[in-house]
Amino acid sequence: MAEAPHPPIPTFVHHRSRLTEGQQHAWDRWWPERGRDVSAILSGAEPYDPPAWFGRTAPLVLEIGSGMGESTAALAAAAPEIDHIAVEVYEPGLAQLLMRLADAGLTNVTLLRGDAVALLREQVPPASLAGIRIFFPDPWPKRRHRKRRLVQPDFIALAASRLEPGGFLHLATDWDDYAVQMRAVCDAEPALENTAAGRPGGWTPRPDWRPVTKFEQRARLEGRTVRDLLYRARHAEAPRDDGP
Template sequence: MDQQAGASTASDEAGTHRRITSFVQQRNRLTEGQTHAWDRLWTAFGLDVADVVSGLVPYDPPAWFGRRAPLVLEIGSGTGESTALQAAAAPEVDHLAVEVFEPGLAQLLMRIDEAGLTNLRLLRGDAVDLLRERVPPGSLTEVRIFFPDPWPKRRHHKRRLVQPAFVTLVASRLAPGGVLHLATDWAHYAAQMRAVCSGEPLLENTSTAADGWTPQPAGRPETKFERRALAEGRDVRDLVFRRISAPHPQPPN
């Protein structure tokens, strides 16, 4: 959701590297219901990315879920409205939701409890660190990034999540045939996403349309956030790229 920011390690024009995280730090204030859900459910369904990255907690989805199943990673799950719906619709798939916004995580815990979900686990922290340090290459069936922070001001575009180095990292963690699914309601960011993903040799656009956009897949629910964006006149664009086994050969010059 738009309360998150983009992240990876980016280079500025001078060639120096700046650290970009997959989130914007926000003050966390839980409602009474969210606090109750957190106290009851976090230890059963949640982990801290820092603990996983440091090795204090092993990265072991089969142990977390008690089975081996296709694995989806969602970056920036927000309040988890679409996350919970998608997990409920695909009980045969395991879902990891990475988010830093504690009220959103608490809200998603409430949704897990209400729906009785067993195929969803939450990770609090930076998804980029998790991908880089602990997610094995070729291990993910899908990566979802829905409505990341657009950083609309031109001087802030370098903070956006979907940058070449980040997309290369994601592509390396997808299994052949795995999918990177992006959605945004900001036209300029959508164009950047399309250009960056099209430039990644390990990804191919699944769209058959001339403009490269994909109609909203049936599996991605329309959320309250999305309805508000549409009401405010912003079109929502989806992009679905597939991991290929090897880069397509380049035509001779």
């Protein structure tokens, strides 16, 4: 008798936190319109349908772990021609992002609450994303917990398969050993190309357009180096025609 497959190792923790009064107001007002639950999409209760969510077909960027939404809102405002999906499990962060979007009048962001890996694996079609952003994922610093880190070979292969040719994967972290792990895993993925391969260490210079969040400011004050990595999905080689 075949053994049952092991359940996936969780890469995130659900933090139970109460919403502030302002966050609760934003949640009640905007979540029914702007937010969706990944669990409902996975169960088939609601379709994964970005064109219907945004009312148009446009390049699509997925952000895994949008935190408090500072980067999400700023990057969405800077690129109104792009649609953004922000996936997060922390409800106060989602509520804060709803507030930012409402204040800025942005309509090119949809919020999803839940497991981004399951969403990628089960719902996002191959070669359908213009980009994936993963900024400051949980570093799981204890050695015994490192298997829980998001950036592992299987996940990066999955992420790369969902990028359209030329699509980008942008990662950032302030944990040195995680940065090294990210670079090693992504460099080993044949579907990806490091855009900074010719630079020292293969690190991407910090882009001016990536907002400096409070989280990153704290990391700098505590003496940690922030590393960026930017990869592109390789174009598939055309099949050879060797003749009859």
